[in-house]
Amino acid sequence: MNKVGARALTAAVIVFLSGVAAGASPAAAQEIGVPAAAPEALFTVTPERLVATTAVGSEETRTATLVANRPLRLTGTSGGAGSDTETTRSFSEGCPAGWFGSRTMQAGDTCELTWTTHPTKLQSLSQGVSFTAQELDAAGTPVGEPTLSSFALELTSAALEFNPAVAHGEVPVGRNSSETLRLTNRASVDALVTLSNFSGPFAVDERLLVQELRVPARGSLDIAVDFRPLEQGALTGSADLSYRLDNGSTERRSSYLRFSGVGTDEQPPVTVTAPPVDFGTVRVGQAVERTLTLTNTGVDEVAIETVNAAALQRLGITLGELPDYGYIGRGDSIEVPVTWAPKTAGKLAQQATFNAFRLMPARAMAEDPPGDIVVTVALSGTATEPTPPIDTGDGGDTGGTGDTGQTARPVPHAPTALASTGGGAAMAGWGVALMLLLAGGAAAALGLRKRG
Incomplete structure (x- = not known):
C-alpha cells in the first residue's frame, strides 16, 4: 500500500470513530474496541467517611449529606435518638422517615444525616445507618435492582493530646x-x-x-x-x-x-569566667580577705580544682576550700574566700589558677576528658612597710602612725666630752698627761739597762 492509500484509510477510521462517539450506542462502541463509560452512581455522600473525635465532657455536631444524581427512591433510614448516651442522630426532612419510610428524590435533592457526639467516658464506637436506593425512569417506575448501602459514624472519645x-x-x-x-x-x-x-x-x-x-x-x-x-x-x-x-x-x-x-563527636566549649580580685593597700603584718567568684557560662555541668594553692601560700595568699567539691551547674557560680597577709612591702601581681572540666558519664569518659580548660584569676594589691614604733615617754610603743594626740620626742643621746681649762675636765686632763710621762720614763730606764 502506498502512502496516499494509507492516509485515506486512516482518515476513514477517524471519521467512523467520530460517528460512534457522537451517536453510536455503547454496544456498538464495545464492538469496535472502545470501552463504555461507567454509569454515574445513583447518589454521593459527603464526606465519604465520617470520623468524630470528641473530648470527654464536650459536645460536637457533624453532618453527612446524601445527594441524588438521578431520579431514585430512597428507603429505610432510621431516625431519632441513638441507642446510647454517647451520640444523638437526627435526619433532615429530605430523608425518609423510619426504617420502612420511602422518598422519591430527583437529581440534586439532598438528605442530611446529623450526629451530635457528647461522650462521657473513654471509648470508641461505631453507629451506622442502612438504606436502599433504586433508580426510577422518566415515568417514575423502578428500574433494575435496589442497591443496599450504609453509612457509619466512627466516634472516638478523647482526653489527652500530645x-x-x-x-x-x-x-x-x-x-x-x-x-x-x-x-x-x-x-x-x-x-x-x-x-x-x-x-x-x-x-x-x-x-x-x-x-x-x-x-x-x-x-x-x-x-x-x-x-x-x-x-x-x-x-x-x-x-x-x-x-x-x-x-x-x-x-x-x-x-x-x-x-x-x-x-x-563535637563538644561545646567549657567556659568559666572569674573577675579579678584587688586587695587594695595592705600593711605588712596585716591580713585582708576578699571573695573570688567562678561562674560556669557554658552549656554543661563542670567541676574545678585548684592548681597553684601551695605557690600562693608562700606569698602569703591563702585560698579557702572549694564549695561542693568544685561543682558548678550550668549558669551557676561558686564563691571562694581568698586572704592576703603580705610578708614584704611591694606590688602584688599574681594569678590564682584552676582547672575546669565538663562532667560526663563514666562510660563516656575518655582517658583525657575533652574540653578541659585553665581558668586564671588576677590578684593585685599593694603592701606597705609597717609603721616604726614611737617613744611616748612612758616606755611604751605606739605601734603605728596613727594620730595619738601627742608630739613625738627625739630619743636623748649621751653628752659629748669637750676640752676645758678648769673644773673636773681639767683635772682629768692633767692626770692623763702624768700617766703618759711616767710611762715614758720607765721605758727610757729599761732601754738604758739593756744597753749596759
Whole structure:
C-alpha cells in the first residue's frame, strides 16, 4: 500500500470513530474496541467517611449529606435518638422517615444525616445507618435492582493530646539535651497519667515514674525528656504512656512514645569566667580577705580544682576550700574566700589558677576528658612597710602612725666630752698627761739597762 492509500484509510477510521462517539450506542462502541463509560452512581455522600473525635465532657455536631444524581427512591433510614448516651442522630426532612419510610428524590435533592457526639467516658464506637436506593425512569417506575448501602459514624472519645514522637536533633556525646513532651487535656475532668519503660539514652526525672501525673481539666502538663548520647550516630528509644480520667471510671487508654536523636563527636566549649580580685593597700603584718567568684557560662555541668594553692601560700595568699567539691551547674557560680597577709612591702601581681572540666558519664569518659580548660584569676594589691614604733615617754610603743594626740620626742643621746681649762675636765686632763710621762720614763730606764 502506498502512502496516499494509507492516509485515506486512516482518515476513514477517524471519521467512523467520530460517528460512534457522537451517536453510536455503547454496544456498538464495545464492538469496535472502545470501552463504555461507567454509569454515574445513583447518589454521593459527603464526606465519604465520617470520623468524630470528641473530648470527654464536650459536645460536637457533624453532618453527612446524601445527594441524588438521578431520579431514585430512597428507603429505610432510621431516625431519632441513638441507642446510647454517647451520640444523638437526627435526619433532615429530605430523608425518609423510619426504617420502612420511602422518598422519591430527583437529581440534586439532598438528605442530611446529623450526629451530635457528647461522650462521657473513654471509648470508641461505631453507629451506622442502612438504606436502599433504586433508580426510577422518566415515568417514575423502578428500574433494575435496589442497591443496599450504609453509612457509619466512627466516634472516638478523647482526653489527652500530645505528639508521640519527640526528636532531639544532634547532641554531642556525653552532653545532655532536653525536649518538652506537652500533654494537653481536652476533657472536662482531670486526667491521671502513668509513664514507664523508657529505653535507649532517653529518660525523665525518676520521680515522675513512681506516681500518677495529674493533668488538669482543659489544662496542660510539660514533661522534660532528656537525651544523653553515649555513642555517635542515630539513636532511638521509646516509652509507654497510659492515662485514665479522674471520674471514678476504670477505662484506661495507652499510647507508645518514640524518641530520636543523633550523637556527635563535637563538644561545646567549657567556659568559666572569674573577675579579678584587688586587695587594695595592705600593711605588712596585716591580713585582708576578699571573695573570688567562678561562674560556669557554658552549656554543661563542670567541676574545678585548684592548681597553684601551695605557690600562693608562700606569698602569703591563702585560698579557702572549694564549695561542693568544685561543682558548678550550668549558669551557676561558686564563691571562694581568698586572704592576703603580705610578708614584704611591694606590688602584688599574681594569678590564682584552676582547672575546669565538663562532667560526663563514666562510660563516656575518655582517658583525657575533652574540653578541659585553665581558668586564671588576677590578684593585685599593694603592701606597705609597717609603721616604726614611737617613744611616748612612758616606755611604751605606739605601734603605728596613727594620730595619738601627742608630739613625738627625739630619743636623748649621751653628752659629748669637750676640752676645758678648769673644773673636773681639767683635772682629768692633767692626770692623763702624768700617766703618759711616767710611762715614758720607765721605758727610757729599761732601754738604758739593756744597753749596759
